[in-house]
Amino acid sequence: xxxxxxxxxxxxxxxxxxxxxxxxxxxxxxxxxxxxxxxxxxxxxxxxxxxxxxxxxxxxxxxxxxxxxxxxxxxxxxxxxxxxxxxxxxxxxxxxxxxxxxxxxxxxxxxxxxxxxxxxxxxxxxxxxxxxxxxxxxxxxxxxxxxxxxxxxxxxxxxxxxxxxxxxxxxxxxxxxxxxxxxxxxxxxxxxxxxxxxxxxxxxxxxxxxxxxxxxxxxxxxxxxxxxxxxxxxxxxxxxxxxxxxxxxxxxxxxxxxxxxxxxxxxxxxxxxxxxxxxxxxxxxxxxxxxxxxxxxxxxxxxxxxxxxxxxxxxxxxxxxxxxxxxxxxxxxxxxxxxxxxxxxxxxxxxxxxxxxxxxxxxxxxxxxxxxxxxxxxxxxxxxxxxxxxxxxxxxxxxxxxxxxxxxxxxxxxxxxxxxxxxxxxxxxxxxxxxxxxxxxxxxxxxxxxxxxxxxxxxxxxxxxxxxxxxxxxxxxxxxxxxxxxxxxxxxxxxxxxxxxxxxxxxxxxxxxxxxxxxxxxxxxxxxxxxxxxxxxxxxxxxxxxxxxxxxxxxxxxxxxxxxxxxxxxxxxxxxxxxxxxxxxxxxxxxxxxxxxxxxxxxxxxxxxxxxxxxxxxxxxxxxxxxxxxxxxxxxxxxxxxxxxxxxxxxxxxxxxxxxxxxxxxxxxxxxxxxxxxxxxxxxxxxxxxxxxxxxxxxxxxxxxxxxxxxxxxxxxxxxxxxxxxxxxxxxxxxxxxxxxxxxxxxxxxxxxxxxxxxxxxxxxxxxxxxxxxxxxxxxxxxxxxxxxxxxxxxxxxxxxxxxxxxxxxxxxxxxxxxxxxxxxxxxxxxxxxxxxxxxxxxxxxxxxxxxxxxxxxxxxxxxxxxxxxxxxxxxxxxxxxxxxxxxxxxxxxxxx
Numbered sequence: 062x063x064x065x066x067x068x069x070x071x072x073x074x075x076x077x078x079x080x081x082x083x084x085x086x087x088x089x090x091x092x093x094x095x096x097x098x099x100x101x102x103x104x105x106x107x108x109x110x111x112x113x114x115x116x117x118x119x120x121x122x123x124x125x126x127x128x129x130x131x132x133x134x135x136x137x138x139x140x141x142x143x144x145x146x147x148x149x150x151x152x153x154x155x156x157x158x159x160x161x162x163x164x165x166x167x168x169x170x171x172x173x174x175x176x177x178x179x180x181x182x183x184x185x186x187x188x189x190x191x192x193x194x195x196x197x198x199x200x201x202x203x204x205x206x207x208x209x210x211x212x213x214x215x216x217x218x219x220x221x222x223x224x225x226x227x228x229x230x231x232x233x234x235x236x237x238x239x240x241x242x243x244x245x246x247x248x249x250x251x252x253x254x255x256x257x258x259x260x261x262x263x264x265x266x267x268x269x270x271x272x273x274x275x276x277x278x279x280x281x282x283x284x285x286x287x288x289x290x291x292x293x294x295x296x297x298x299x300x301x302x303x304x305x306x307x308x309x310x311x312x313x314x315x316x317x318x319x320x321x322x323x324x325x326x327x328x329x330x331x332x333x334x335x336x337x338x339x340x341x342x343x344x345x346x347x348x349x350x351x352x353x354x355x356x357x358x359x360x361x362x363x364x365x366x367x368x369x370x371x372x373x374x375x376x377x378x379x380x381x382x383x384x385x386x387x388x389x390x391x392x393x394x395x396x397x398x399x400x401x402x403x404x405x406x407x408x409x410x411x412x413x414x415x416x417x418x419x420x421x422x423x424x425x426x427x428x429x430x431x432x433x434x435x436x437x438x439x440x441x442x443x444x445x446x447x448x449x450x451x452x453x454x455x456x457x458x459x460x461x462x463x464x465x466x467x468x469x470x471x472x473x474x475x476x477x478x479x480x481x482x483x484x485x486x487x488x489x490x491x492x493x494x495x496x497x498x499x500x501x502x503x504x505x506x507x508x509x510x511x512x513x514x515x516x517x518x519x520x521x522x523x524x525x526x527x528x529x530x531x532x533x534x535x536x537x538x539x540x541x542x543x544x545x546x547x548x549x550x551x552x553x554x555x556x557x558x559x560x561x562x563x564x565x566x567x568x569x570x571x572x573x574x575x576x577x578x579x580x581x582x583x584x585x586x587x588x589x590x591x592x593x594x595x596x597x598x599x600x601x602x603x604x605x606x607x608x609x610x611x612x613x614x615x616x617x618x619x620x621x622x623x624x625x626x627x628x629x630x631x632x633x634x635x636x637x638x639x640x641x642x643x644x645x646x647x648x649x650x651x652x653x654x655x656x657x658x659x660x661x662x663x664x665x666x667x668x669x670x671x672x673x674x675x676x677x678x679x680x681x682x683x684x685x686x687x688x689x690x691x692x693x694x695x696x697x698x699x700x701x702x703x704x705x706x707x708x709x710x711x712x713x714x715x716x717x718x719x720x721x722x723x724x725x726x727x728x729x730x731x732x733x734x735x736x737x738x739x740x741x742x743x744x745x746x747x748x749x750x751x752x753x754x755x756x757x758x759x760x761x762x763x764x765x766x767x768x769x770x771x772x773x774x775x776x777x778x779x780x781x782x783x784x785x786x787x788x789x790x791x792x793x794x795x796x797x798x799x800x801x802x803x804x805x806x807x808x809x810x811x812x813x814x815x816x817x818x819x820x821x822x823x824x825x826x827x828x829x830x831x832x833x834x835x836x837x838x839x840x841x842x843x844x845x846x847x848x849x850x851x852x853x854x855x856x857x858x859x860x861x862x863x864x865x866x867x868x869x870x871x872x873x874x875x876x877x878x879x880x881x882x883x884x885x886x887x888x889x890x891x892x893x894x895x896x897x898x899x900x901x902x903x904x905x906x907x908x909x910x911x912x913x914x915x916x917x918x919x920x921x922x923x924x925x926x927x928x929x930x931x932x933x934x935x936x937x938x939x940x941x942x943x944x945x946x947x948x949x950x951x952x953x954x955x956x957x958x
């Protein structure tokens with residue numbers, strides 16, 4: 062479960078990535094799926110608002126039940142009450158206990174979770190469309206009568222406190238928490254939705270019940286349903302299932318009107334490889350009349366054609382941009398710039414202040430305002446290309462913005478003028494109310510060999526017992542249907558070796574393109590020039606031989622199209638502009654300029670940033686994992702250094718590009734409102750003349766011997782929780798059919814989340830961890846297996862003992878009939894869900910191509926899962942996994958031995 066703001070993780074993402082722009086397409090026409098044209102909506106007699114949006118992308122449905130309450134309504138002194146109740150919604154209700162809920166969720170094979178914000182708590186399920194009645198029944202039972210026992214809360218308290226520890230280990234979270242306490246002082250927004258350990262320690266189940274009975278009522282909820290469904294019959298089902306739940310009197314809500322605070326300055330240590338200088342300002346919330354204007358201002362400030370981003374190509378910042386974090390009734394904006402470890406934060410702050418003050422006085426370019434308006438309106442178009450994304454778009458519009466439909470936002474954006482944006486900028490970007498913060502990177506030491514965890518505690522699991530499902534769930538879910546072959550994409554190979562895959566999906570008038578050039582920098586980078594691949598990747602954003610950086614960005618804005626080039630490339634565009642977009646994509650991919658001045662800036666920035674990366678706990682953690690699994694001098698252990706990066710010349714980059722960007726190693730996947738014939742004609746026109754020099758290189762890493770058990774600890778002073786990985790390499794390849802049996806067994810062990818053995822034994826029964834999972838990772842020539850979890854230092858050893866016992870049990874005995882049935886149902890029912898978004902479709906085909914697997918691998922997997930016996934799974938785990946071969950790597954605040 063989740064809580065808090067998206068920005069708390071967004072800041073972290075800025076460390077390694079330049080500003081990202083979300084896919085969108087041009088049009089002022091409102092798609093039917095975002096207006097009331099094809100939508101069925103009703104308010105039941107008990108007050109429940111229902112919105113049903115049909116979408117035929119895949120036989121999938123998403124339900125999102127939005128309760129119009131969050132942490133803003135928490136009792137005084139208990140800021141995490143809404144979040145705690147969200148957790149308890151997964152602990153069972155009358156007619157569906159927690160074990161039954163976990164079993165039903167697993168059998169559905171989809172994704173289900175929830176998140177808590179200050180204003181809204183949302184519960185969401187995505188599953189096969191035929192299972193909609195089951196999803197509705199679950200939510201109705203939880204709305205009608207939650208169990209909320211003290212015994213269940215005592216166990217869940219441990220898990221939620223581990224979640225607090227995890228988030229407090231994030232410097233970005235701690236920064237946002239302090240920022241909100243200043244900007245929203247005197248309002249409920251001053252407390253993050255996550256909650257605190259002291260508040261959870263004193264929380265009782267009775268308090269949660271009081272909160273539940275006050276706010277969890279049908280007349281305080283909005284149910285959004287999107288997918289391949291009949292709206293009329295769906296509404297009938299909703300009436301039947303939710304209708305009997307009585308309405309309640311909803312308490313008066315507290316007004317939230319923050320008063321701008323005087324300027325403040327903060328300084329926080331982090332485990333980041335680079336430093337951040339930030340300036341935060343109060344901004345309107347999503348429900349404010351001027352939200353659209355504020356949103357456009359934010360877009361302009363974050364534009365790659367804007368003055369803030371221009372600090373990067375000028376060499377004044379490693380990264381610069383603007384982020385907007387609106388809640389319902391208030392928000393804040395954040396200008397930020399990254400500087401090298403040991404760099405001058407005051408100089409970075411001065412640059413940010415200078416840019417913002419000039420904008421405050423002189424305004425922003427009208428051209429960028431108009432481009433931002435087109436993009437905001439266009440972003441709505443792509444919602445139809447994801448079933449869950451469409452439901453989320455409607456939920457956000459109705460709950461946070463108070464709109465009748467997402468399409469109603471179009472008029473607000475189109476009404477924004479440059480004058481209104483400039484007036485708002487002059488008001489909001491006021492330095493007298495700015496919160497200044499510097500996030501300073503701190504080294505936490507190198508990884509050291511470990512001697513083991515103390516307190517090897519014995520751990521005995523309760524015997525597994527089959528879960529008897531309620532009759533309505535058993536009837537819908539217990540029958541395991543034989544898998545049927547799925548429709549395959551159109552596939553062709555151009556004369557130059559480029560592979561084209563096309564999957565038409567006419568759910569909207571948009572087209573998405575994803576592609577990749579198969580590369581292996583570990584094998585391809587010249588000796589002594591490590592880091593050349595990342596330098597080359599960065600330079601694609603600096604224009605082409607036909608358009609410089611700004612001219613190319615303008616050409617994209619004018620369509621508009623969203624495009625990225627490099628080893629992985631993409632395009633998102635409206636159908637009529639597909640050819641224009643593809644021409645620009647090909648221009649960028651095949652004719653990058655790699656300008657000398659930009660090269661010098663990028664090289665210096667990369668070297669400066671890498672100096673911090675090499676000392677950062679995150680890098681040292683990943684490095685320790687890699688070193689534990691491969692022999693010395695393995696190609697994957699090559700690492701870029703400031704010295705190797707500075708040794709690179711522009712000619713080196715050009716030669717590397719010419720050698721490694723090849724059509725015979727390239728795959729392009731096109732999905733959306735397109736025909737195979739049209740797609741092929743355009744791709745041949747734009748990419749057909751691309752030629753490769755010399756024979757196709759072998760990019761397969763050599764196989765590796767079995768790793769030996771080892772232990773390492775990476776100190777991280779900024780963390781309050783340990784992050785643990787137990788890992789080993791395997792002796793089989795992804796082409797071996799046994800890998801399907803391992804995937805099936807892993808669903809039992811740790812992949813099945815709420816119903817897995819690891820989740821049960823490390824979280825539900827003990828509260829040792831907040832999250833735990835196990836996974837296999839595959840390449841063409843290597844395979845690894847890992848168990849990952851986060852825990853307080855004093856719980857790390859206990860969790861490890863429990864996890865290893867669960868692994869050994871998989872080898873010593875076959876899964877129970879109930880476990881195998883659950884795992885099969887989960888995997889088989891999840892396969893169609895991969896096609897519930899166009900991005901999911903492209904990702905699946907690109908991943909299969911990268912692994913060298915046939916495109917019908919999902920069908921082969923389905924047959925293998927369906928036919929597998931419990932003894933087959935046990936035999937695979939016994940044959941391929943080594944319970945005594947785990948390497949153990951810990952990143953955390955203190956040594957754990």
